[in-house]
Amino acid sequence: MNIKDFSKKLKLSITTVSRALGGYSDVSEKTRKRIILQAKKYNYSPNPNASRLASGKSNTVGFVVSLYGLNTNTLNQAGFFEFISGMNKKLQSEDVQFFMMFANDSEEEKNAYNKLINVHKVDKIILHNLKINDERIKLLKKNNIKFVAWGRTKNLQNYSWVDLDNEGSINLIMDYLFNKNHKNIAYINIVENYNFAFQRQQAYLKSLKKNNIKFNKNNYITVKTEEPDQAALLIKKMLTKNKKITALICSTEYSAVGAIKACNSLNKKIGKDISIITFDSPVVSTLTNPLITAVSHPRDKLGLNAIEMLIEMDNKNYKHKSYLAKPKIIERGTVHKVKK
Amino acid sequence: MNIKDFSKKLKLSITTVSRALGGYSDVSEKTRKRIILQAKKYNYSPNPNASRLASGKSNTVGFVVSLYGLNTNTLNQAGFFEFISGMNKKLQSEDVQFFMMFANDSEEEKNAYNKLINVHKVDKIILHNLKINDERIKLLKKNNIKFVAWGRTKNLQNYSWVDLDNEGSINLIMDYLFNKNHKNIAYINIVENYNFAFQRQQAYLKSLKKNNIKFNKNNYITVKTEEPDQAALLIKKMLTKNKKITALICSTEYSAVGAIKACNSLNKKIGKDISIITFDSPVVSTLTNPLITAVSHPRDKLGLNAIEMLIEMDNKNYKHKSYLAKPKIIERGTVHKVKK
DNA sequence: ATATTTTACCAAAACGTTTTGGATGTCAAA
DNA sequence: TTTGACATCCAAAACGTTTTGGTAAAATAT
Known part of the structure; x- marks a missing residue:
């Protein structure tokens, strides 16, 4: 079922269907509702490859996971999955895609970012595990890719980030x-x-x-x-x-x-x-x-805010933001009181 | 830089460029080499959205990560990242994409598989955390989606799997x-x-x-x-x-x-x-x-073999396979000898 | 020398959308 | 009654590939 067959079924033009689902105002609310309802019924959803080709926008957030360096199997990924879980909530509701690549060494990591941009044509990127000075920021700015950093460099250049406080x-x-x-x-x-x-x-x-x-x-x-x-x-x-x-x-x-x-x-x-x-x-x-x-x-909040920022960046007058997760102490009995 | 401009630069037709990069035999090795070389020089790579639209193949492996149930932050993901790391080697060399979705509860999980198939149009799926009887297998078979299970159901129906022994x-x-x-x-x-x-x-x-x-x-x-x-x-x-x-x-x-x-x-x-x-x-x-x-x-071998199988499945005469990772004991001194 | 096959290339159609630039009809203002 | 603004719809072009069905030249067979 493609848009042609689907619009024929509803006795509407392809344009109207496309613009109804795209949320444009030149479709009456009545027809829009009908279209959305029938789309569900006929299990129609736009082919993402055609959409992305036609619109020139991929609406995809890229992410490179480094499978080296730190003990990847525990520490690193621990925070990682909390972050993802937070991201996921926004991704689902905003219909943004998430594309991950993996790097087994630093050479692959560099390639991964280039591939993300040039081959996979992602719009936006989330950067993580930031170094004190991070050369990836230059790369992204040069290629004009929107990004949010999970973590900060030492000298804050002008970019959006989320981080633990x-x-x-x-x-x-x-x-x-x-x-x-x-x-x-x-x-x-x-x-x-x-x-x-x-x-x-x-x-x-x-x-x-x-x-x-x-x-x-x-x-x-x-x-x-x-x-x-x-x-x-x-x-x-x-x-x-x-x-x-x-x-x-x-x-x-x-x-x-x-x-x-x-x-x-x-x-x-x-x-x-x-x-x-x-x-x-x-x-x-x-x-x-x-x-x-x-x-x-609340590390999941980091993920959620990162995606939120990436989406807001589509607005022309977006100003760079940041988000700090608020800390709180969880007592488990390993801290004692010292006698004066 | 798209295929039109690129082929014009090389004074070749669009067709020849496309078929050269696609590895078809109706292009001489000499021109193919030239094309590949120049593609690197001009940083040309085919737009994946256009490719997928034209060919009707997404060449993408889907995966749903469940962010609930087990303590997702450690146990579960531990094996997960080893698996991914193994997959990655094959993915890179075979130019297959990997698309992940995340599910915060079982409802989202079900939706995720349907989205993977109907919205994101993935070709192939890796199933993991198999239940003794797993209803997802029915869903995939019904939709004619190629898949490899990471793990096994109790009664082995006819499908390919990789697993620990x-x-x-x-x-x-x-x-x-x-x-x-x-x-x-x-x-x-x-x-x-x-x-x-x-x-x-x-x-x-x-x-x-x-x-x-x-x-x-x-x-x-x-x-x-x-x-x-x-x-x-x-x-x-x-x-x-x-x-x-x-x-x-x-x-x-x-x-x-x-x-x-x-x-x-x-x-x-x-x-x-x-x-x-x-x-x-x-x-x-x-x-x-x-x-x-x-x-x-060697859990990374599981990932590697899973991708290998998924690729082989494109052959018409593929027969379902399985792979068992070989166990070995790592002694760390917690097992003693009992006196007779 | 001629007929056939093979090699190396190409023009045009197709893929399923979005977007542009109207067209038509309705309604309020003049 | 006419004019302009607005609401609602649509035909056709464009996006960048792959694939089909060819053609011409070169190589091989007769």
């Missing part, structure tokens, strides 16, 4: 710990060059300053995010060296797993002798023992 | 345990209605019989897969009731996490007093403490 989250954590009289708060950073990690680390330093606590380099280490065992080793070393530490802030979930191991091996009771707090994830919220107190974020 | 894996585990003199082997099943779980459980019973061990209902429980804590509770109960148990086979990774908790709370030393073995995953291989001995499978 990393600084706000760290502040929330720090205040939470200060309220429980923690003074010697250690920070576990990651070596990888992601901007979210940089933001968190910077916020930690800033918060120390604001609260008149001098930065102590024995309270600070940097670990590989995908290797909890390496983290465990370094954290153990740190805790042995600096016995005054009462709380550990872990920049990522995997290092929190390492922190648990380190504490266990030193026979430090988590939530009694020492506190652990991190960013929420399915890992620390369901799999670790004990479950870990964490700042949680 | 669940029976082989359980046999491998059982023999491995028997060799270490285990006799009282408990089995942790899951309540969910997935066929992989059914196959594993059946294989366990079969293996007992083959080795002349009577099934003991005190060695067998059924838990919810997404709730390690519930699993821990039930396993603890079982171990308290039946003190003779020396080994636990966990049907899924999450129940293995529960098993660890149960053993810890009973002060049973894992790998000394009691053994735990399960199916491999990023969870039990990197996150648990201790890491758990498990049967591992």
Whole structure:
């Protein structure tokens, strides 16, 4: 069933059917309703390839998933599926398509963006896992592709983005710990060059300053995010060296797993002798023992807002926007109160 | 740059260019090479919407991701990304597209398949998370859509599938345990209605019989897969009731996490007093403490073979195939030898 | 030397839409 | 009664390919 047969059935022109379904005002509401009803009945829906060819618009959002680097199977994808789930709500209601590509290495990743633009002709792209400086932004701007970044570069050029409120989250954590009289708060950073990690680390330093606590380099280490065992080793070393530490802030979930191991091996009771707090994830919220107190974020809202922005961008007078997901602390008993 | 301008540049007809890139034999190898070379130079690639419209073939593989039910953020997606990674290799080289849809509930899931077929006009579909009886198979057969199942129904109708060798894996585990003199082997099943779980459980019973061990209902429980804590509770109960148990086979990774908790709370030393073995995953291989001995499978091969089959299906005389991933045991020290 | 087959190319139709630029009829204002 | 504005519809062109059904030249067979 194509538009020709369908319009013949309704004794209307092809044009009228097309414009009725397209939502144009030069079709009376009465006929429009009839057309929509009959389309359902005859199971007619416009051939998307013909539509896209004729209109020159693909109405498709592209996305490249990197299947390398971070431990792709857990951490990375955890947030990923929450994001997708949020996106999905808008996609469905707005009839926008979503096209994913996969890259097994960085060479493939570069190609993927070019393919997305030149071969698959997507209109719009969602960028994720942003680096501190991200060259993909140049590529997209050069090709005049609309995009929303999931995450931010260090220097915000003029583009739209959605992100966790990393600084706000760290502040929330720090205040939470200060309220429980923690003074010697250690920070576990990651070596990888992601901007979210940089933001968190910077916020930690800033918060120390604001609260008149001098930065102590024995309270600070940097670990590989995908290797909890390496983290465990370094954290153990740190805790042995600096016995005054009462709380550990872990920049990522995997290092929190390492922190648990380190504490266990030193026979430090988590939530009694020492506190652990991190960013929420399915890992620390369901799999670790004990479950870990964490700042949680509505990551699905990120996805939803990203798609919303991409759609709004079709308006001529769109101004770049941003969205920060609001953090909140989920207590799971791994943070204790220090006696004054 | 479209085919018209491009062919004009090369002083060739549109037809010749199209057929050269399509790999037809009515173009000399010399001109074909020239065309391919120049296409790269001028960054020409056929508009996919026009191609698909003209040819009537979408050359697209569809996939529906269910964002509900199982704990989507970890378990489910773990295998998922390995699978995708394998698929990707074939997709890239064969120039097949991959189109994903997402479903936040079972209603959306049903709609998704219909949309995939009627709206997005995909040629082929990969089915996953198969139920013991799966009604989606009927839908696809009725609509004459080519598909490969990732997993199997209980009664194999005539279709192509790829799957873990669940029976082989359980046999491998059982023999491995028997060799270490285990006799009282408990089995942790899951309540969910997935066929992989059914196959594993059946294989366990079969293996007992083959080795002349009577099934003991005190060695067998059924838990919810997404709730390690519930699993821990039930396993603890079982171990308290039946003190003779020396080994636990966990049907899924999450129940293995529960098993660890149960053993810890009973002060049973894992790998000394009691053994735990399960199916491999990023969870039990990197996150648990201790890491758990498990049967591992090359899940990326599943994806690769699935795409291979889908492509082969274009041949008129294709006969339905299947592929079983070969299991192997990864020792991580949680299985001990029992004294005779 | 002639007839036949093969090779290498091409013009035009077809795919199913959207969009442009009217056409017709109705209604209110002059 | 006439004029202009508006509402509602439509025919035809355009989008960029693939495919069909050819033709001419070259190679091969007779």
